[in-house]
Amino acid sequence: MIRLFRKIRNQLLSEKSYSIYILYAAGEIVLVMVGILLALQIDNWNENNKIQKEFSEVLEEIHEDLVLDTTSISLTLAQRILDLEAQNRVIKAIRDDLPFNDQIQSDLGQIMLKRSLRLASSGFNLLRESSLTTMDDHSLRSNLIEYYEQAVKEMNEEYVDDKFEFETVLLPYIRQNFKDWDYGKFGIPLDWESLKDDHYFLTSLRLNLTNVSSTINSLQKGLHSANKILVLLDKE
Numbered sequence: 722m723i724r725l726f727r728k729i730r731n732q733l734l735s736e737k738s739y740s741i742y743i744l745y746a747a748g749e750i751v752l753v754m755v756g757i758l759l760a761l762q763i764d765n766w767n768e769n770n771k772i773q774k775e776f777s778e779v780l781e782e783i784h785e786d787l788v789l790d791t792t793s794i795s796l797t798l799a800q801r802i803l804d805l806e807a808q809n810r811v812i813k814a815i816r817d818d819l820p821f822n823d824q825i826q827s828d829l830g831q832i833m834l835k836r837s838l839r840l841a842s843s844g845f846n847l848l849r850e851s852s853l854t855t856m857d858d859h860s861l862r863s864n865l866i867e868y869y870e871q872a873v874k875e876m877n878e879e880y881v882d883d884k885f886e887f888e889t890v891l892l893p894y895i896r897q898n899f900k901d902w903d904y905g906k907f908g909i910p911l912d913w914e915s916l917k918d919d920h921y922f923l924t925s926l927r928l929n930l931t932n933v934s935s936t937i938n939s940l941q942k943g944l945h946s947a948n949k950i951l952v953l954l955d956k957e
Contacts, residue, residue: 782844783865784954789841791947794876797836798940805933807831812926814917821913829899829908833891833929835883838876838940845869861953868950872943879936886932890925898922 807828814825845865895902898916901909910916 779844779848780954783848784844784951786841786844787947787951787954789839791944791951793839794940794944794947797838798937798944800836801933801937801940804831804834804836805930805937808833808926808930808933812923812930815923818917821910825913826907826909829910830903830906832908832926833886834905835880835887838880840873840876842869842873858953861950864946864950864953868943868946872939872946875939876943879939882932883936886929890929894922894925 808831811825811828811832814828819825848865895908898911898919899908900911901907916922
């Protein structure tokens with residue numbers, strides 16, 4: 722192709738067709754410019770395809786993370802609801818001055834517990850490092866921020882509170898006042914009658930009701946937020 726262009730230029734010059742040569746030269750320049758612009762366009766297209774592929778892969782990872790999160794949150798939420806019911810039954814048994822029985826023994830193993838909560842955020846971290854600020858879907862973006870920067874933070878804070886009460890209030894009390902106790906399964910006090918008269922124990926249970934209720938509320942909001950994002954991602 723280059724030889725052909727050179728041959729045409731030489732022929733025009735040799736024939737002294739200067740006006741035609743100028744037009745030809747101009748056309749050649751335009752052709753070169755078009756080639757350059759086309760090459761740039763192809764490069765941009767390839768780069769955009771690469772970015773879009775990476776973005777799609779990040780969204781897929783976020784989807785996988787959220788599926789794991791919703792499973793973990795649902796399981797923990799179900800456990801915390803059962804814990805709250807058990808704790809309410811223990812408080813009622815103390816108020817009603819009930820004798821010790823198998824139900825109370827089982828419920829004492831569920832009071833003031835901490836329940837582990839494992840949440841995944843690797844996909845969102847990748848998105849935040851790359852293209853979160855340039856996402857075209859503003860609804861998806863706002864829901865992602867709401868979940869990962871608000872709901873997840875709140876759920877983790879509630880877990881920290883539960884862990885603190887479990888370790889600083891319940892465990893020391895169990896060591897002094899129970900002869901046998903198994904996490905989430907059962908609790909056998911040294912003297913149930915004395916335990917019923919212990920105002921510190923009853924007050925601790927009452928205060929913890931608010932803590933557990935707050936944890937349940939944060940888990941419910943987190944689960945709702947995560948499911949909203951999954952619906953949006955399924956539409957992508």
